[in-house]
Amino acid sequence: MNDDCNDGDDDADDDDDDDDDDDDDNCSLEGNYLNVNMSLSSKQKATVKDFFSKMSTRSDDIGAEALSRLVAVYPQTKSYFSHWKDASPGSAPVRKHGITIMGGVYDAVGKIDDLKGGLLSLSELHAFMLRVDPVNFKLLAHCMLVCMSMIFPEEFTPQVHVAVDKFLAQLALALAEKYR
């Protein structure tokens, strides 16, 4: 047997018995309409809020590192930063912008119940001005997950991972809402 079976890592789920948790369905009743997509269950929203709260002391580091890793691992993403003198990993503009982006992500956590509505103006910015190909949101999300895993190896359990990954995917969808 392995450690994970008697695991303290899963203490976020200790009070929640997955066996009878209806919220893990892909369908959820939000107000008067049915969301049949990969939207977050209430438990997952709580998991996201909880983890982001734990992460808050290191959020700047994670944002800066994540963007640095994006431009390093996926060099084509530097194409969006040609206006910077230095778009290399760890450079000042990259770190600063990573922190800005992370700030936006934290803002989105606060709007987790209505990402599309809450991120309307950011979506317009990305659609009409920035025009970042949405595939890059996935790449940045991956880099953020890697940084979260590095800095919070115990807390970033598979259950937290799936909730945060879903949240970042929903965030990306909301950002791309106005694209076409």
Place this chain on the structure above:
Amino acid sequence: MVEWTDSERAIITSIFSNLDYEEIGRKSLCRCLIVYPWTQRYFGGFGNLYNAETILCNPLIAAHGTKILHGLDRALKNMDDIKNTYAELSLLHSDKLHVDPDNFRLLADCLTVVIAAKMGPAFTVETQVAWQKFLSVVVSALGRQYH
């Protein structure tokens, strides 16, 4: 042919030499099945995958995770010809196992997250670049024989 710098070779070799194949293999496959539940479609004969906890305790999954990591080992030992090293395995995944090759990418991402957790700050930017380059070559090779 893929070009590897001495630094990249050293980084990849170092990661593998410090790897606990059982631990990392198990954790990566479990994480993949939990984070991307549709990947469970390929594990019908592997017993109880009902929820995260049962997946994490499943010995068949653990064993398979180890097997996958040892499979990756072959790429390490043949870094200059990963394409041909995996030709047969690619055909196997295509013709017998019928695995959508996008799943290789999903598992690779989970493996990266697990290794990042294990290595912490030692998983530097340079390390991640080399590691993901290695995995992308592996993923590409595994998908190459699909027809």
